[in-house]
Amino acid sequence: MSNDMYPPSQPPYGAPPQQPYPPQPGYVPAGYVPAVPDKPSGGFAVLGFFIPLVGLILWLVWKDQTPLKARSCGKGALIGVIIAYILPIVGTIVLAAALRTIQ
16 A cells, blocks of 8 residues: 555645634534523513512523523512512501591
């Protein structure tokens, strides 16, 4: 076998270095994990406020991957639950005070 069949592993002395091939479109290297943008979300906070169970579930799912977005969901759910329990208590107190003034 002669060495003429195989291309040289590196360019000859004095020749410019060969540039690597550009990446192919759609190619994803092994082990590459795309970055997930994480920022607070007002929409998910509102969703958590009106449907606290969904906000709690989203917080549990996202708390490690996207902590800022998860925090928005959790805050909305917490505020929604607090208002759902506080508002009837305050309403009952106000109604009882109003009924006492009538008598």
